[in-house]
Amino acid sequence: GAVVSQHPSRVICKSGTSVKIECRSLDFQATTMFWYRQFPKKSLMLMATSNEGSKATYEQGVEKDKFLINHASLTLSTLTVTSAHPEDSSFYICSARGGLRDYEQYFGPGTRLTVT
Amino acid sequence: GQNIDQPTEMTATEGAIVQINCTYQTSGFNGLFWYQQHAGEAPTFLSYNVLDGLEEKGRFSSFLSRSKGYSYLLLKELQMKDSASYLCAVMDSNYQLIWGAGTKLIIKP
Numbered sequence: 606g607a608v609v610s611q612h613p614s615r616v617i618c619k620s621g622t623s624v625k626i627e628c629r630s631l632d633f634q635a636t637t638m639f640w641y642r643q644f645p646k647k648s649l650m651l652m653a654t655s656n657e658g659s660k661a662t663y664e665q666g667v668e669k670d671k672f673l674i675n676h677a678s679l680t681l682s683t684l685t686v687t688s689a690h691p692e693d694s695s696f697y698i699c700s701a702r703g704g705l706r707d708y709e710q711y712f713g714p715g716t717r718l719t720v721t
Numbered sequence: 722g723q724n725i726d727q728p729t730e731m732t733a734t735e736g737a738i739v740q741i742n743c744t745y746q747t748s749g750f751n752g753l754f755w756y757q758q759h760a761g762e763a764p765t766f767l768s769y770n771v772l773d774g775l776e777e778k779g780r781f782s783s784f785l786s787r788s789k790g791y792s793y794l795l796l797k798e799l800q801m802k803d804s805a806s807y808l809c810a811v812m813d814s815n816y817q818l819i820w821g822a823g824t825k826l827i828i829k830p
Binding site for chain 1: 751752754761762763764765766769808812817818820821823
């Protein structure tokens with residue numbers, strides 16, 4: 606089946622620093638990638654949608670200058686949390702679409718970000 | 722607006738059957754998904770329904786009625802490992818997934 610990897614799985618950083626999270630589709634070309642964040646006991650919240658080679662489309666209320674998304678190739682998208690603050694601590698999950706079953710989103714394992 | 726409703730929490734007994742309901746109101750419909758999510762992990766795909774009726778896959782079945790804006794996920798022969806959150810999501814006319822808040826299923830021995 607289609608596999609999506611995410612790196613790192615856990616990261617702790619200090620307030621004011623930036624953190625980059627990578628999302629890779631390992632065995633298929635991802636025409637579209639999605640970035641979600643999830644707070645404890647809450648559902649997924651879509652942050653942005655990115656298509657390879659074009660700018661990401663951000664959801665209302667998501668600061669594009671704070672959450673930088675780059676979808677440089679059909680297998681890689683990155684999310685950079687700039688000038689992180691404790692309230693950015695969350696579970697960040699990417700997903701990718703573009704496998705054999707194009708309607709399906711394949712999720713990465715998620716990244717637990719803790720900002721101290 | 723777009724809305725997905727599912728119960729917040731359900732409890733069932735090991736070996737029993739449980740049905741998790743989902744109702745939706747969305748702008749357009751391109752299919753309904755069920756995902757399973759264990760605590761601290763990413764969601765995993767369970768099922769996809771785009772036509773009315775029942776789709777069976779092992780111990781799990783998913784039903785859809787588009788006219789009623791209704792779906793359910795049926796889990797049979799419950800096992801302790803089925804304790805998880807079950808997320809209902811609908812793909813709207815823009816091919817965006819609209820997510821429900823999830824149903825936390827607790828399995829008791």
